[in-house]
Structures are given as structure tokens and as C-alpha cells.
Amino acid sequence: xxxxxxxxDLAGTFVFALSGAxxxxxxxxxxxxxxxxxxxAANTGGITRDVLIGAVPPGAINDWHYLGVSLLAGxxxxxxxxxxxxxxxxxxxxDAAGLALFAVSGAQKALVYGLNPVMATLLGMLTGxxxxxxxxxxxxxxxxVLRAELYAVAALAxxxxxxxxxxxxxxxxxxxxxGAALCxxxxxxxxxxxxxxxxx
Amino acid sequence: xxxxxxxxDLAGTFVFALSGAxxxxxxxxxxxxxxxxxxxAANTGGITRDVLIGAVPPGAINDWHYLGVSLLAGxxxxxxxxxxxxxxxxxxxxDAAGLALFAVSGAQKALVYGLNPVMATLLGMLTGxxxxxxxxxxxxxxxxVLRAELYAVAALAxxxxxxxxxxxxxxxxxxxxxGAALCxxxxxxxxxxxxxxxxx
Amino acid sequence: xxxxxxxxDLAGTFVFALSGAxxxxxxxxxxxxxxxxxxxAANTGGITRDVLIGAVPPGAINDWHYLGVSLLAGxxxxxxxxxxxxxxxxxxxxDAAGLALFAVSGAQKALVYGLNPVMATLLGMLTGxxxxxxxxxxxxxxxxVLRAELYAVAALAxxxxxxxxxxxxxxxxxxxxxGAALCxxxxxxxxxxxxxxxxx
Numbered sequence: 001x002x003x004x005x006x007x008x009d010l011a012g013t014f015v016f017a018l019s020g021a022x023x024x025x026x027x028x029x030x031x032x033x034x035x036x037x038x039x040x041a042a043n044t045g046g047i048t049r050d051v052l053i054g055a056v057p058p059g060a061i062n063d064w065h066y067l068g069v070s071l072l073a074g075x076x077x078x079x080x081x082x083x084x085x086x087x088x089x090x091x092x093x094x095d096a097a098g099l100a101l102f103a104v105s106g107a108q109k110a111l112v113y114g115l116n117p118v119m120a121t122l123l124g125m126l127t128g129x130x131x132x133x134x135x136x137x138x139x140x141x142x143x144x145v146l147r148a149e150l151y152a153v154a155a156l157a158x159x160x161x162x163x164x165x166x167x168x169x170x171x172x173x174x175x176x177x178x179g180a181a182l183c184x185x186x187x188x189x190x191x192x193x194x195x196x197x198x199x200x
Numbered sequence: 201x202x203x204x205x206x207x208x209d210l211a212g213t214f215v216f217a218l219s220g221a222x223x224x225x226x227x228x229x230x231x232x233x234x235x236x237x238x239x240x241a242a243n244t245g246g247i248t249r250d251v252l253i254g255a256v257p258p259g260a261i262n263d264w265h266y267l268g269v270s271l272l273a274g275x276x277x278x279x280x281x282x283x284x285x286x287x288x289x290x291x292x293x294x295d296a297a298g299l300a301l302f303a304v305s306g307a308q309k310a311l312v313y314g315l316n317p318v319m320a321t322l323l324g325m326l327t328g329x330x331x332x333x334x335x336x337x338x339x340x341x342x343x344x345v346l347r348a349e350l351y352a353v354a355a356l357a358x359x360x361x362x363x364x365x366x367x368x369x370x371x372x373x374x375x376x377x378x379g380a381a382l383c384x385x386x387x388x389x390x391x392x393x394x395x396x397x398x399x400x
Numbered sequence: 401x402x403x404x405x406x407x408x409d410l411a412g413t414f415v416f417a418l419s420g421a422x423x424x425x426x427x428x429x430x431x432x433x434x435x436x437x438x439x440x441a442a443n444t445g446g447i448t449r450d451v452l453i454g455a456v457p458p459g460a461i462n463d464w465h466y467l468g469v470s471l472l473a474g475x476x477x478x479x480x481x482x483x484x485x486x487x488x489x490x491x492x493x494x495d496a497a498g499l500a501l502f503a504v505s506g507a508q509k510a511l512v513y514g515l516n517p518v519m520a521t522l523l524g525m526l527t528g529x530x531x532x533x534x535x536x537x538x539x540x541x542x543x544x545v546l547r548a549e550l551y552a553v554a555a556l557a558x559x560x561x562x563x564x565x566x567x568x569x570x571x572x573x574x575x576x577x578x579g580a581a582l583c584x585x586x587x588x589x590x591x592x593x594x595x596x597x598x599x600x
Contacts, residue, residue, distance in 0.1 A: 024546070030597035032553060033546030047452070052247070054256040056454040057515065064518035115257065118264040133338075138533075140542050142340050146224070146233030153232060197230035252447070254456040315457065318464035333538075342540050346424070346433030353432060397430035 012098035017042035017070040020135045021077035038074030045130025053113040100183035103128040107159035117163045124159025150190035158183025212298035217242035217270040220335045221277035238274030245330025253313040300383035303328040307359035324359025350390035358383025412498035417442035417473035420535045438474030445530025453513040500583035503528040507559035517563045524559025550590035558583025
């Protein structure tokens with residue numbers, strides 16, 4: 001993997017791990033439980049994608065940097081929970097950036113492994129939202145992504161841009177940039193204006 | 201895959217997706233959450249089987265028709281929930297048909313991939329019940345299959361017929377028919393007469 | 401696999417299956433639900449490890465002895481729940497032995513499949529704790545390992561010994577013995593003295 005995407009990937013891992021650790025602190029888990037939630041929230045999306053497309057062992061299992069970054073985020077949250085809480089609004093912005101990055105990189109990896117366009121888009125979305133779902137299932141809660149403000153749709157839009165550009169043979173770095181910007185923009189607007197999907 | 205089994209497989213996917221979507225409506229999920237539950241309820245059993253036997257990418261990930269059928273069922277439920285509720289009893293019959301089909305096709309696929317008879321039977325059952333378990337875990341509930349009327353046992357019986365016929369080298373289409381009929385019949389009788397397994 | 405490790409592995413499966421079945425009895429599951437929990441508690445850790453390292457089909461899917469031992473433990477618990485409850489304290493000791501064994505054998509298998517030392521240690525731990533996590537998720541509870549007395553840490557220590565010895569090219573049977581003894585000792589002491597990890 002090239003350096004810039006790799007660093008961005010680890011940055012996404014870090015912010016998602018923060019969200020997992022925060023949820024663990026709130027549920028009074030011990031330090032080990034907090035670290036498990038950090039790792040699960042940051043890496044389950046990518047691990048599931050890799051198992052489904054046959055990229056085994058998954059990146060987050062084969063390369064210990066993902067573990068390291070996840071544990072770092074977990075330990076920071078454990079020792080300085082207040083620091084994270086007070087900065088949660090900036091963290092939400094980082095989380096939107098992580099979502100954008102994972103959706104785009106997840107769709108790209110699925111295309112490389114030969115998935116068809118529809119399912120590559122879906123796997124991009126899964127890469128973005130899978131970690132949060134694992135975090136919530138481990139806390140015995142219904143995943144918030146199933147009823148929160150626009151979250152998965154933002155990931156879906158970002159992933160779709162990457163896949164459509166690939167079908168049209170447009171340059172892939174530009175597509176990644178546009179896809180990530182669209183996902184990030186949608187998510188930030190959804191937080192700001194409380195955009196939600198309809199309920200039956 | 202031949203045409204008839206394929207169409208039956210998609211029909212099973214459709215009815216299982218209806219059950220997932222209905223559960224999502226009941227828990228007040230948004231439209232995205234409902235579609236996720238549709239897909240999860242219809243496809244998790246088959247996806248898990250495929251990952252375990254090494255058929256990667258799983259059928260439901262590689263072929264977007266499964267996604268399409270799942271989303272269709274989800275959208276119908278979202279826009280016309282009353283229509284589904286009022287027809288739930290016929291839907292239960294379709295669900296029994298879906299269970300029968302998945303149990304039989306799941307066992308056949310496991311045999312093709314060289315699993316031994318005992319585990320092929322189990323994977324047939326898992327194909328039938330896995331989706332409903334995923335649906336319930338995502339809703340933070342104990343899977344109903346763990347304490348409902350005879351459900352898994354019907355799937356087990358159907359899968360066992362397929363596997364035993366394979367061991368005796370009997371013709372596979374006839375075995376599939378008998379297995380599916382047995383599973384379907386057991387399940388419909390269990391619903392009608394409230395058959396249950398003993399509790400400790 | 402050689403005979404002694406294999407027998408020890410099945411013994412670990414048996415005690416973990418007992419813990420799953422007991423939890424099922426407590427939650428008033430039917431006999432099928434109890435057997436599912438027996439199998440899940442005993443085998444999910446190993447199955448997840450095998451899927452992640454690419455050892456497909458996983459051992460517990462390919463070899464029906466794991467299923468047989470799990471079902472035996474489940475049926476004993478179903479028919480004689482009081483016998484298990486009254487002996488729970490010895491069972492806890494067996495559970496510690498199962499944990500020790502799974503952590504050590506899980507780390508060894510991950511090393512054989514070429515995982516790096518850090519992740520092999522982690523997969524050893526996952527092999528030990530994964531079953532209990534699956535059991536609790538299926539019961540819609542937060543996994544106790546995320547907040548119980550020292551449990552995962554004991555598994556981690558045992559797995560680490562195996563991995564470190566492998567890096568130093570020390571003889572592997574001795575390392576397995578020391579690792580298992582360390583894990584077992586830590587876990588028994590944690591139960592006896594109520595050792596816990598700090599909470600944030």
C-alpha cells in the first residue's frame with residue numbers, strides 16, 4: 001500500500017477506536033473491555049470485508065499497526081476520558097473523515113478483488129459502518145446506524161462515486177477524493193442539521 | 201446454478217427478507233435499518249455457510265440478485281407494512297418454504313465442498329436458521345429460534361435427508377424434494393399445533 | 401494433530417460447552433437452544449481464528465468430534481442441570497484449564513499459518529475468549545469477559561509465552577506447557593482473590 005492512503009487509513013482507525021473506547025467507558029467496562037471495543041469499532045468493518053472478498057488474513061490481522069493504533073486510542077480514552085468527551089464535537093468531525101476514508105478505500109479494495117459494481121459499493125459502505133455495528137452488538141444495543149441521522153447513506157454515496165468512476169475508467173485518485181469529500185460533506189451536514197431517514 | 205433451484209433460492213431470500221423488514225418496522229428503525237435487516241435476515245445463513253466451507257466470495261456477495269430481491273422485500277414492507285402484517289399467516293407458510301429450501305440447498309452445497317455428512321447436515325440447518333439469528337442479534341434480542349416452536353429441527357431433518365441420500369448414492373433431485381417436503385411439513389405442523397421442544 | 405493435544409483440545413471443548421449449556425438453562429432456552437449455546441461457547445473462538453488465518457473449513461466444522469463433545473456436554477447439562485450447578489466450582493477450574501489450552505493451541509496454530517508475533521498472541525487470546533463472547537451475544541448480554549475478573553489477560557499471558565518462545569527458537573512443547581501453566585495459574589488466582597482490572 002502507498003504511504004499516504006496507509007496513513008489516512010490508520011487515522012480513520014484511530015478515530016473509530018476512540019468512539020469504541022468512549023462507548024466502553026460509558027458502559028463501565030474494565031480496561032480490557034475498553035481496548036476490545038476500541039479494536040472492534042475500528043477494525044471489524046475492514047476485517048469482515050476482507051473475509052468476504054477472500055483477502056485472508058485480513059489487513060487488520062496481518063499488520064499489527066492497526067492493533068497498535070487502536071490500543072493507543074483506547075488507552076488515551078481510558079486515562080483521559082474527560083479530554084475526549086470535551087472534544088467530542090471535533091471527534092465527530094474526525095469520525096466523519098474516518099467514515100469517508102473507509103468507505104472509499106473499502107470500495108477500492110473490493111473492486112481490486114473483482115467484486116461487481118453493486119456489491120463493491122455495498123462492501124465500501126460495510127467497511128465504513130461495520131465497526132460501529134460490532135461496537136453496539138457487543139454492548140447488547142441495537143446498532144445506532146440502523147436508526148441514527150444519515151450515516152450509512154453518506155458512506156454509500158462515497159463508495160458509489162469510486163465504483164462509478166471505475167466503470168467509466170476515470171482516474172482513481174480523483175474519484176477517491178471526490179467520493180471521500182461527498183461522504184464527509186453529507187455526514188457533517190447531517191450532524192449539523194439533524195438530517196434523518198424516514199421511519200415506517 | 202440451474203434455473204429452477206436458483207429461482208427457488210431467490211424466492212426463499214424474498215420471504216426471509218420480509219421477516220427481517222417486518223422486525224425492523226416493529227422496532228422503529230429508519231428505512232436504511234429496515235433494508236439492512238432485510239438483507240441480513242435473508243442472506244446471513246448462506247454467507248456464513250460459504251465463509252465456513254471456503255466458497256469465497258459468498259454467493260450473496262458475488263451475485264447482486266440476492267441484494268436486489270432483499271431490498272425489494274424491504275421496500276415493500278416499508279411502504280405497505282399493513283399489507284404484510286395482514287398477510288403474515290400466508291407469509292409464515294412462505295417462510296416455512298424458504299426454510300425448507302435453504303436447509304436442502306445449504307446441505308447440498310456443503311457436500312459439494314467436501315464436508316463430512318454430520319457437518320454438512322449442520323451447515324444445511326445453519327443456512328436455514330442463520331438469517332433469523334442475525335436479525336435478532338442486530339435487534340439485541342435472544343434469537344427466537346433458540347426457544348420458538350420446532351424450527352431448527354425441521355431444517356435439520358430436511359438437511360439430513362439430503363445427506364443420507366447422498367451417502368446411499370440415491371438420486372439427488374428426489375432427495376432434495378423429499379427433504380424439503382419433510383422440513384416444510386414439520387414446520388407447518390409445528391405452527392399449527394404449537395409443537396415445542398422441552399425446556400430444562 | 402497428535403493424540404495428546406487433540407484429547408486436551410476436546411477436553412477444553414467439553415468444559416466450555418458446559419458453560420454455554422448452563423447459560424442456556426438459566427435463560428430458559430429449549431433443548432435445541434441449549435445445544436446451540438454449547439456448540440457456540442465451545443467452538444466460536446477456534447472457528448473465528450481459523451476463518452481469519454485462512455484455515456478453511458475450520459477444524460470444528462471439518463471434524464465432527466468437536467460437535468459430538470459439545471452436544472454431549474449440552475445434553476448432560478439439560479438432563480442433570482443440578483449436577484452441574486453443584487459442581488460449578490470444579491467446573492470453573494476445568495474452564496480455566498480449557499482457557500489455558502485454547503490460548504496456547506490458538507497461538508501455535510496462528511504461528512504455523514505465518515501470522516506475526518503480535519497478532520499470533522492476540523489470536524491465541526481470541527481462541528480462548530471468543531466462545532464466551534459468542535455465548536453472551538446470543539443471550540443479548542454484554543460479554544462478561546469485557547468486565548469480569550482477570551480472564552482475557554490470563555489467556556494473553558499464556559499465548560505470549562508460546563509466541564516469545566517461538567521467536568527465541570526455544571522448544572515448543574515446553575513453551576506450551578509453561579504458557580498453559582501461567583494462564584491457568586493466573587486465572588485460578590483471579591477467581592480465588594477476585595482480581596479485577598481497573599475501570600475508567
